[in-house]
Each structure stands twice: as structure tokens, then as C-alpha cells.
Amino acid sequence: MTTRVGGFRFSAAAAGIKKPGRLDVGLAVADAPAVAAGVFTRNLVRAAPVVVAARRVRSGFAQAILANSGCANACTGSAGLGAALSTTETVAHVLGIASELILPASTGVIGALLPAARINPHATELARSLSPDKGDDFAQAILTTDRWPKVESVTVGPATLVGIAKGAGMIHPDVGLLSLSEPLMTSRPPHATLLVFLFTDLRVPRPELEVALVAATDKTFNACTVDGDTSTNDTVLALASGVSRHQASMGELTEALEAVCGKLARSMVLDGEGAEHAVDVRVRGLPTAQAARQVAQTVATSLLVKTALHGRDANWGRLLAAAGRAGVDFRPEKASISIAGVEIVRAGVSLGSGAEARAAQEMASPTYAVELVLGTGPGEFTYITSDLGHGYVDVNASYRS
Amino acid sequence: MTTRVGGFRFSAAAAGIKKPGRLDVGLAVADAPAVAAGVFTRNLVRAAPVVVAARRVRSGFAQAILANSGCANACTGSAGLGAALSTTETVAHVLGIASELILPASTGVIGALLPAARINPHATELARSLSPDKGDDFAQAILTTDRWPKVESVTVGPATLVGIAKGAGMIHPDVGLLSLSEPLMTSRPPHATLLVFLFTDLRVPRPELEVALVAATDKTFNACTVDGDTSTNDTVLALASGVSRHQASMGELTEALEAVCGKLARSMVLDGEGAEHAVDVRVRGLPTAQAARQVAQTVATSLLVKTALHGRDANWGRLLAAAGRAGVDFRPEKASISIAGVEIVRAGVSLGSGAEARAAQEMASPTYAVELVLGTGPGEFTYITSDLGHGYVDVNASYRS
Numbered sequence: 001m002t003t004r005v006g007g008f009r010f011s012a013a014a015a016g017i018k019k020p021g022r023l024d025v026g027l028a029v030a031d032a033p034a035v036a037a038g039v040f041t042r043n044l045v046r047a048a049p050v051v052v053a054a055r056r057v058r059s060g061f062a063q064a065i066l067a068n069s070g071c072a073n074a075c076t077g078s079a080g081l082g083a084a085l086s087t088t089e090t091v092a093h094v095l096g097i098a099s100e101l102i103l104p105a106s107t108g109v110i111g112a113l114l115p116a117a118r119i120n121p122h123a124t125e126l127a128r129s130l131s132p133d134k135g136d137d138f139a140q141a142i143l144t145t146d147r148w149p150k151v152e153s154v155t156v157g158p159a160t161l162v163g164i165a166k167g168a169g170m171i172h173p174d175v176g177l178l179s180l181s182e183p184l185m186t187s188r189p190p191h192a193t194l195l196v197f198l199f200t201d202l203r204v205p206r207p208e209l210e211v212a213l214v215a216a217t218d219k220t221f222n223a224c225t226v227d228g229d230t231s232t233n234d235t236v237l238a239l240a241s242g243v244s245r246h247q248a249s250m251g252e253l254t255e256a257l258e259a260v261c262g263k264l265a266r267s268m269v270l271d272g273e274g275a276e277h278a279v280d281v282r283v284r285g286l287p288t289a290q291a292a293r294q295v296a297q298t299v300a301t302s303l304l305v306k307t308a309l310h311g312r313d314a315n316w317g318r319l320l321a322a323a324g325r326a327g328v329d330f331r332p333e334k335a336s337i338s339i340a341g342v343e344i345v346r347a348g349v350s351l352g353s354g355a356e357a358r359a360a361q362e363m364a365s366p367t368y369a370v371e372l373v374l375g376t377g378p379g380e381f382t383y384i385t386s387d388l389g390h391g392y393v394d395v396n397a398s399y400r401s
Numbered sequence: 402m403t404t405r406v407g408g409f410r411f412s413a414a415a416a417g418i419k420k421p422g423r424l425d426v427g428l429a430v431a432d433a434p435a436v437a438a439g440v441f442t443r444n445l446v447r448a449a450p451v452v453v454a455a456r457r458v459r460s461g462f463a464q465a466i467l468a469n470s471g472c473a474n475a476c477t478g479s480a481g482l483g484a485a486l487s488t489t490e491t492v493a494h495v496l497g498i499a500s501e502l503i504l505p506a507s508t509g510v511i512g513a514l515l516p517a518a519r520i521n522p523h524a525t526e527l528a529r530s531l532s533p534d535k536g537d538d539f540a541q542a543i544l545t546t547d548r549w550p551k552v553e554s555v556t557v558g559p560a561t562l563v564g565i566a567k568g569a570g571m572i573h574p575d576v577g578l579l580s581l582s583e584p585l586m587t588s589r590p591p592h593a594t595l596l597v598f599l600f601t602d603l604r605v606p607r608p609e610l611e612v613a614l615v616a617a618t619d620k621t622f623n624a625c626t627v628d629g630d631t632s633t634n635d636t637v638l639a640l641a642s643g644v645s646r647h648q649a650s651m652g653e654l655t656e657a658l659e660a661v662c663g664k665l666a667r668s669m670v671l672d673g674e675g676a677e678h679a680v681d682v683r684v685r686g687l688p689t690a691q692a693a694r695q696v697a698q699t700v701a702t703s704l705l706v707k708t709a710l711h712g713r714d715a716n717w718g719r720l721l722a723a724a725g726r727a728g729v730d731f732r733p734e735k736a737s738i739s740i741a742g743v744e745i746v747r748a749g750v751s752l753g754s755g756a757e758a759r760a761a762q763e764m765a766s767p768t769y770a771v772e773l774v775l776g777t778g779p780g781e782f783t784y785i786t787s788d789l790g791h792g793y794v795d796v797n798a799s800y801r802s
Binding site (some may be wrong): 042043074077110111168171172174220223226227229230231232301302303304310311313317318322324327330331350388392393397398 | 443444445475478512567571573586628629630632633644702703712719722723724731749750795796798800
């Protein structure tokens with residue numbers, strides 16, 4: 001997957017935040033200030049880089065993203081804020097741009113202070129090694145518990161949209177535009193997060209970029225879950241250099257963002273801690289999309305559903321019981337359910353153990369869809385979820401203390 | 402723990418619904434029609450016995466409870482309804498009372514039809530062996546994946562209140578008064594449920610019993626969780642024989658019900674599938690109890706919190722991050738947190754690794770409290786949760802199909 005996109009260069013360095021020698025700092029720089037928009041975790045507890053990036057992106061312009069893994073710089077109080085400011089200032093100085101044009105992002109251990117003293121000496125190296133071809137290094141530098149880097153792209157006429165992301169656990173994003181009354185904390189939560197960086201050479205007016213980004217993230221990242229836990233660091237940034245001179249329609253732009261973000265979301269869920277499957281939970285037939293979303297989210301976060309998916313058990317009763325507690329009115333005795341295209345319940349009646357056995361076989365696939373048709377209304381929504389097995393417990397219940 | 406309570410007799414039989422020889426049908430009978438109230442799952446998907454019991458208890462009187470394990474008779478359509486009616490009619494005939502006075506309750510495999518033909522031949526034996534001393538057999542007969550029977554009692558002046566319960570998984574009760582437009586389904590969800598039967602010789606007017614039962618369950622069973630999944634069969638029934646002639650005040654009655662239901666809820670959570678701990682999540686300092694409840698429930702159902710509890714990890718960051726996504730406004734930088742009485746965060750500042758290590762040691766205890774003080778308001782609420790480890794995955798991700 002190409003990471004080349006007009007007007008942007010990338011680099012990465014091993015600053016010793018993770019184990020020595022592993023890439024842990026990434027820099028993305030636009031040749032000139034780019035149109036920028038960002039959405040951030042709506043968790044009340046927000047990391048220092050989120051606070052800084054949310055404030056800076058309000059200007060509508062940004063020229064660089066400085067991202068690191070190995071340390072989330074979350075719950076680190078004013079010292080954490082100072083570290084985020086110090087690293088972006090150092091890189092800005094080397095690049096010869098205003099530090100306000102650099103957006104920081106961090107992921108990794110929470111409660112640990114960002115080691116600015118380790119990162120800053122690498123600023124010159126990061127600036128000198130910038131190249132249009134080093135997006136893969138950048139993608140590598142932001143990984144934590146991820147098993148693979150996440151890069152997706154689409155073309156829009158002569159232009160390109162590239163997305164680079166990380167995420168594997170603490171994945172239940174709820175990102176949106178932030179107001180600027182940000183609380184700050186000193187604490188030490190977990191270690192994973194969603195970071196997404198979108199780069200395009202489309203020419204996009206700032207208001208349109210923001211509106212399209214909010215719309216696309218709401219249907220993709222805000223509709224996927226690994227464990228139902230929303231991180232303190234979730235960040236989605238979009239930068240548009242405009243160098244293709246191609247201006248997409250609002251529809252084209254939203255479609256392109258949705259396509260890239262949708263693929264990245266599915267890749268993250270499939271890479272969910274201990275997960276073997278990324279499953280689309282599709283709910284149809286309800287009066288509104290909002291009602292369908294509520295049911296889909298309830299089913300997608302149900303522990304009994306997620307353990308059944310892990311066990312490749314076509315246990316439609318768990319699906320239906322989860323739907324039944326979502327707080328949305330429907331007639332269970334009218335429901336139809338299929339798994340991986342195999343219909344197992346029609347109009348509330350089981351189609352038998354043969355159908356269930358066929359569905360169970362399909363559940364060996366890494367990706368498939370579970371569909372619940374709960375009525376005849378126009379409202380539908382799809383949520384992406386992972387299965388939950390021993391691997392998740394292994395990663396998250398280690399005797400750390 | 403005594404199960405003797407004036408005016409009630411119990412019996413149990415092995416009808417072969419579970420493995421041969423294991424008690425799986427329990428009968429509780431009052432000497433005369435007792436004042437009765439019941440609350441039932443608010444899941445849209447409801448088992449046949451829930452439908453029948455909810456309708457019958459509306460009269461305000463009941464004389465018997467016929468409960469079985471090994472089969473939930475849920476999602477079994479009109480045949481399931483017929484089986485529930487048939488078994489209660491047979492027992493009513495033998496007892497010489499109206500079948501409308503018998504409340505059925507079932508727990509076990511869902512989707513399987515209640516085998517009335519196996520139960521009905523045991524009606525005479527069940528009636529003949531009734532004894533004030535056989536509450537323990539009754540308690541044994543309703544268990545499924547439970548590791549131990551659940552019996553609690555309190556005295557109120559000269560009177561007694563006894564509670565007998567089962568529950569270990571699919572525990573996230575949301576019980577309330579049911580309207581009578583019950584949907585019915587044919588399906589096959591999981592296997593566990595909450596069944597609670599409360600017997601007292603207090604003299605209680607029907608309206609007071611219902612009001613007190615709703616209040617007590619809301620603070621106890623509706624405030625405990627094993628896996629966040631609400632069952633199709635959750636049932637709480639209260640019968641008052643009045644033979645002590647002692648009439649409790651509304652306050653005494655509610656207090657007694659809360660005491661017994663609270664102990665039963667804690668015992669169920671401690672017996673949660675794969676669980677080693679029952680942990681009180683106490684949230685204080687918010688403007689309202691409802692806001693505190695919302696935060697406590699979000700923390701109590703967080704997978705990252707539950708796996709940290711399993712790992713005996715004093716990971717207060719996970720606690721705070723879960724609180725931060727509950728949709729309730731508070732200042733994280735003012736939060737104080739203690740685990741098992743050990744303060745680890747004060748006014749948003751960590752008290753250091755020594756405090757965390759002391760807290761982690763206390764987390765070896767089977768029961769303890771986690772306390773989040775999130776402000777200075779009067780609103781507080783306590784939710785009971787279990788830890789989540791490999792045992793839960795073992796029970797629920799077996800390759801059934």
C-alpha cells in the first residue's frame with residue numbers, strides 16, 4: 001500500500017522510548033501549511049498531546065505531526081503538557097516553522113511522562129531524513145501492541161488520500177470536536193489507543209474538511225469496538241496539502257474519508273488484543289439509524305456475544321438477548337438473523353441445527369458479518385467488533401503490580 | 402443459614418432435566434394463599450415462565466413456586482408456554498389449589514422446551530415430601546453453573562425473611578414490574594440467569610410488598626454485574642405468609658429486603674463464572690445518586706477494569722478512564738481513589754507506587770471495595786462487580802457447535 005501523497009514527507013527515529021533500536025517517534029511534514037482538522041477522545045480524562053493538538057488545530061492549519069509510541073503522556077499533569085510543548089518546539093525550531101503548526105500525538109504507557117530529553121536530540125535527524133517514501137517508517141513508529149502497521153489509501157481523480165493508523169486495545173473510540181475547557185490529570189491507565197493520520201493532496205476548504213471528517217469518523221472509528229473502553233489519547237487528524245489542485249465535491253471527500261477510515265477501523269479490530277476475527281454487526285429494519293446503532297453497539301459490546309464469536313458458536317440466542325436489552329423496541333418474534341450469509345433464524349423461528357452448523361463453519365473466517373433484521377423500518381447501522389478470548393485476558397490481566 | 406420461615410414448606414426432586422440423580426425441580430408452598438409480588442427481566446426477549454409468573458402475580462396472591470434448573474424454557478414459543486402451564490396445573494391438582502396460585506420459574510439451557518412429561522410424574526412426590534426444613538434442597542434444585550447454593554436470612558422482630566437464589570453468569574439484572582404485552586420467542590441463548598425467591602412470615606399489605614421489592618431490587622440485583630448481559634429469565638418473587646402476625650413498618654420491610662437481597666447479590670457476583678472476587682465499586686461526590694449510578698455501572702462493566710481486578714493490579718488509571726467515559730461531568734483532576742481502604746490517589750495526584758503496592762496486596766481478598774470520590778456532591782451509589790479472567794472465557798467460548 002503506497003504512502004506517497006503529494007506535498008508530504010515522513011521520517012522516523014528510535015529515541016529509546018520503547019526498547020532500544022525500535023522506531024518510536026514519527027514525523028510527518030507538509031511542504032507548506034496544510035488545511036487541517038482533528039477529532040479527539042471525548043473521554044473526560046485527556047492526555048497532554050490531545051489537549052495541545054486540539055487547541056492548535058482550531059486555527060484550521062497545521063504543517064506537521066509529531067507522533068510517538070511507548071508513552072501516552074496521559075495523566076501527567078502540567079509536566080506532561082510541558083513535555084508536549086518542548087518536543088514540538090524543538091522540532092519546529094529545526095524545521096524553521098512555528099511550533100503552533102505542529103500537532104503532537106502519543107500512545108503507549110499512560111501515567112509515564114513523555115521523555116522530552118530523549119526525543120529532542122533526534123529532531124535534526126528527523127528533519128534531515130524526511131522523504132515522501134518514508135510513510136511506512138512513520139507507520140511503524142506509532143505501533144504499540146499492534147501486530148501489524150495499518151496503512152490504507154484511495155485515489156480521488158488525480159489526488160490521493162492516505163491513512164496511517166495504530167490501534168489494538170482500549171478501542172471503543174468516541175472522537176469528536178473538543179471544546180477547549182480541557183481537564184488535565186496525573187494518573188496511570190492502560191496502554192493502547194487509536195491514532196489516525198490522514199494525508200491528502202486534495203484541495204479542501206477547512207470547514208468542509210472538518211464536517212467530512214466528523215461524518216466519516218462517526219460511521220467508522222466511532223462504530224468499532226475491541227473492549228468497549230474509550231482511550232484518553234484517541235486522535236484523528238486530517239491534513240490537506242492541496243498540491244494536486246483537485247477540489248473534490250463534499251460527497252467525494254466524505255466517501256474517500258469513509259473508505260479509508262472504514263478499512264483502518266476493520267484492520268484495528270482484527271488486530272484487537274487476542275482477537276481472531278473482525279465481525280460486522282449489521283442491524284436493519286428499525287425505525288431510525290440511531291435505534292439501529294444502539295442495538296448494534298449493544299450486541300457488539302456484549303461479552304456473551306464476543307465469547308461466542310471466539311468459540312465460533314452460531315449462538316443466535318445470545319445475539320437476540322443482547323439486542324433485547326438495548327433499550328430499543330422491536331418484536332423478537334419477527335426477527336431474522338444470519339451469520340456470514342447463512343440464514344439461521346427467519347421470522348423468529350430457528351432454521352435448525354443444520355443451518356447453525358453451516359454458519360459455524362463460516363465463522364472460521366477472519367472477517368464476516370452478523371445480520372439482525374428486526375423489522376421493516378429504514379433504519380440500519382453497522383458496528384465492527386472483535387471476538388474475545390484468552391489472549392485479551394493475557395494482555396490485560398497480567399500481574400503488573 | 403436457616404431456611405425455616407413460618408407458613409412455608411419446601412421440597413425438591415430429581416426429574417432428569419439435569420444429569421440423572423441431581424435435584425432439578427424445587428417446590429415451595431405456603432399453607433394458605435400468601436401476599437405476593439414479583440419483578441422480572443425487562444429484556445424484550447422473555448422466557449415462558451416469566452410470562453406466566455408475571456401475569457399470575459398481578460393478582461397479589463400466590464401459594465406456591467415451582468422452579469426448575471437445567472432448562473430455561475426460553476425462546477420456546479407457544480409450546481414452552483404450554484409446558485409451563487402443564488407443570489403448574491399438575492402440581493396445583495396434587496396440592497388441591499388453583500393453578501393460578503402457582504408461579505413457575507426456570508433456569509438452564511435456553512431454546513430447549515421444558516420437559517413437562519418428566520416433571521409431572523414427580524408432582525405427588527414433591528407434594529408429599531414438603532417440609533419446613535427442606536429449603537436447602539429447594540436451594541440446591543435451582544442451581545446451574547453456580548458453585549454454591551445461595552441462602553440468606555434476617556429477622557424482623559419475631560418474624561423472619563429468607564432469601565434463596567441462584568446466579569453465576571449472564572448476570573446483569575434489570576428487573577422491574579412487567580406490563581402484560583409480552584413478546585414470545587423461539588430461540589436459544591445462553592444458560593444462566595438470576596432467580597430469587599423471598600419468603601417471609603411478616604404480615605405485609607400487597608402494595609407495600611411490591612413497592613419495597615422494587616426499591617430493594619433496584620439497589621441490589623439491578624446494581625450488580627458479572628458480564629453485563631441481562632438474561633431472558635431473571636425473576637425475583639416475594640411471598641409473605643403473615644403467620645407471625647407481625648406487621649413491619651415500610652422502612653423495616655425495605656431494610657430487611659435490601660439486607661437479604663444485597664447479600665444474595667454479592668454471593669452471586671462472587672460466584673460469577675470464572676470470578677475470584679466480588680468488588681464493590683463505590684462512587685461518591687456527584688450531584689445526584691443517578692449520576693453516581695451511571696459512573697459506577699460504567700466502571701463496573703469496563704473490561705479493562707475487570708481484567709485489572711483479576712490481575713490484582715491497582716490500576717487506578719483504568720478506573721478513572723472508565724469513569725471519564727460514563728457521560729457524567731466531573732473534574733478528573735479533583736478525583737480521589739482508594740482500593741480496599743488504601744488511598745492511592747488524592748486530589749488527582751498519585752500517592753505513589755508504595756500505596757499502589759499496598760492496595761494490590763489487599764486485592765487478594767475475595768471481597769473489597771473500590772472507591773472513587775469525584776467531587777463534593779451528595780450523590781453516591783455502589784455497584785457490585787466481579788473480576789474477569791480465563792475462567793469466564795472457558796465457560797462461555799466453548800466450541801459448542
